[in-house]
Amino acid sequence: MRQKLLGIDLGGTTVKFGILTLEGEVQEKWAIETNILEGGKHIVPDIIVSIKHRLKLYGLSSDDFVGIGMGSPGAVDRDTNTVTGAFNLNWKETQEVGSMIEKELGIPFAIDNDANVAALGERWIGAGENNPDVVFMTLGTGVGGGIIADGNLIHGVAGAGGEIGHMIVEPENGFACTCGSYGCLETVASATGVVKVARLLAEAYEGDSVIKAAIDNGEGVTSKDIFTAAQAGDSFADSVVEKVGYYLGLASANISNILNPDSVVIGGGVSAAGEFLRSRIEKYFVTFTFPQVRNSTKLKIAELGNDAGIIGAASLARQFITE
Ligand SMILES: [Zn+2]
Numbered sequence: 001m002r003q004k005l006l007g008i009d010l011g012g013t014t015v016k017f018g019i020l021t022l023e024g025e026v027q028e029k030w031a032i033e034t035n036i037l038e039g040g041k042h043i044v045p046d047i048i049v050s051i052k053h054r055l056k057l058y059g060l061s062s063d064d065f066v067g068i069g070m071g072s073p074g075a076v077d078r079d080t081n082t083v084t085g086a087f088n089l090n091w092k093e094t095q096e097v098g099s100m101i102e103k104e105l106g107i108p109f110a111i112d113n114d115a116n117v118a119a120l121g122e123r124w125i126g127a128g129e130n131n132p133d134v135v136f137m138t139l140g141t142g143v144g145g146g147i148i149a150d151g152n153l154i155h156g157v158a159g160a161g162g163e164i165g166h167m168i169v170e171p172e173n174g175f176a177c178t179c180g181s182y183g184c185l186e187t188v189a190s191a192t193g194v195v196k197v198a199r200l201l202a203e204a205y206e207g208d209s210v211i212k213a214a215i216d217n218g219e220g221v222t223s224k225d226i227f228t229a230a231q232a233g234d235s236f237a238d239s240v241v242e243k244v245g246y247y248l249g250l251a252s253a254n255i256s257n258i259l260n261p262d263s264v265v266i267g268g269g270v271s272a273a274g275e276f277l278r279s280r281i282e283k284y285f286v287t288f289t290f291p292q293v294r295n296s297t298k299l300k301i302a303e304l305g306n307d308a309g310i311i312g313a314a315s316l317a318r319q320f321i322t323e
Helices: 043-057 098-106 115-126 191-204 210-218 223-233 236-259 269-273 275-288 304-318
Strands: 003-008 015-023 026-033 063-070 075-077 083-084 109-113 136-139 143-149 262-266 300-302
Touching: 003 043, 003 115, 003 304, 015 043, 015 136, 015 304, 026 043, 026 143, 026 304, 043 098, 043 300, 063 098, 063 115, 063 269, 063 275, 063 304, 109 115, 109 300, 109 304, 115 136, 115 143, 115 262, 115 304, 136 236, 136 269, 143 236, 191 236, 191 269, 210 223, 210 236, 223 236, 223 269, 223 275, 236 275, 262 275, 269 275, 275 300
Parallel strands: 003 063, 063 109, 136 262, 262 300
Antiparallel strands: 003 015, 015 026, 075 083, 136 143
């Protein structure tokens, strides 16, 4: 009887695994280091060995699983189950991820990009409350996103749909983005983006601030330091949070004015600032949305933390459930 799902969250430093029930309850989870040496050629074999080992440990076999789902960085081809250009894995050439795993484990396999998979996780079991219309943005080293509209992930013609991080929020004097454009949300709302905003605002700020002093002294400042100082009443740090809240409020309002989702869910490391950040974003979200959207779309902080990836990946495998 096939009654379990296996979710794999492939990242540049660790690969996380989860065994879930069909209802999304995590029964087992573990992680291994990602060995990116030699062009990342060990990654998929390591994953297969680890799964085989754990199945034996838990007294399970391939027949217990409906399917395996995986979230991966890079350009994911969902038809061939391959990944190309995942540079943090050293995968420059196309990797036959799905066919290798299916052949070795005999379990159906599905894959999507990591931000989309995290969006599916938050939508299914997390803050999205399994609503068919949920927008997810993750604020970490970069800004990722996933859009679920009418129950479907938006992929676009080239798989670049839902890349909220490249929405332009500062068209006049924006910072350069890794994508080649200027003023993308990612340049001002990722962990490094928040610090860039702080450096810029520090030039004109006059007054006492531990954060401004640290920046002027050339000391390392993190986005977490900035949020902590703002919550403790540092008015310069607070002006940085205000500016970041403006950018995120503008971006989430623009998405919502088009899609009118049930919720915009904000996750990733920067979202650890919680209600302090959410309320600041909401202030601008309310300003920039039109009434029907303002009164129906909710802004929420993500609930699943690091588990969003394995849960969302596992949810991809639900397509293999046959009644
Ligand atoms: Zn960009």
